[in-house]
Amino acid sequence: AQSVTQLDSHVSVSEGTPVLLRCNYSSSYSPSLFWYVQHPNKGLQLLLKYTSAATLVKGINGFEAEFKKSETSFHLTKPSAHMSDAAEYFCVVRSSGTYKYIFGTGTRLKVLA
């Protein structure tokens, strides 16, 4: 069975400091992993995806994530937070050969001036 756990429901960082949003997954088969972002009053948007190519995945807006099979993790990072990064972030897993996307409960990122 697939599942995804986002370890923090809320994260606060100061503008210009690094961002780390943590995600652990469980999947019986080779997973595809995604991060989506939801800005207030806007639709969900794909940030990046991992599909068994390079383990370090670069996404939009300077975000990246590293797939670590040994730790079953897919943490999202950004070297320097910007005010516009304030949003809710969802980690998503999909097992190979299936179409079901399993969403985490989300991490709300707050960026302080």
Place this chain on the structure above:
Amino acid sequence: GAGVSQSPSNKVTEKGKDVELRCDPISGHTALYWYRQSLGQGLEFLIYFQGNSAPDKSGLPSDRFSAERTGGSVSTLTIQRTQQEDSAVYLCASSFADEKLFFGSGTQLSVL
């Protein structure tokens, strides 16, 4: 259209009434998903359509919920005899072959 369109954006209804939520996917997208997002919760899978195949309805929470997709394009999610616990944001997403989901802005349903 350029993106996934959902209507209405907001719906307020009384307990016991039926509601219909509409989703217009991106043209050419064969897959269509409905999700429900409650306050403080992740996205809950409701139903999945792929081309002309039988839909996967395994996520529908009760038989008051149903959905159809006409002509492989527009989809309607119907909730009969609405209850207060049905209050949530209902999200529609479509995709083609590259695993990227394109989401609409959702319908905020409030059941009084």
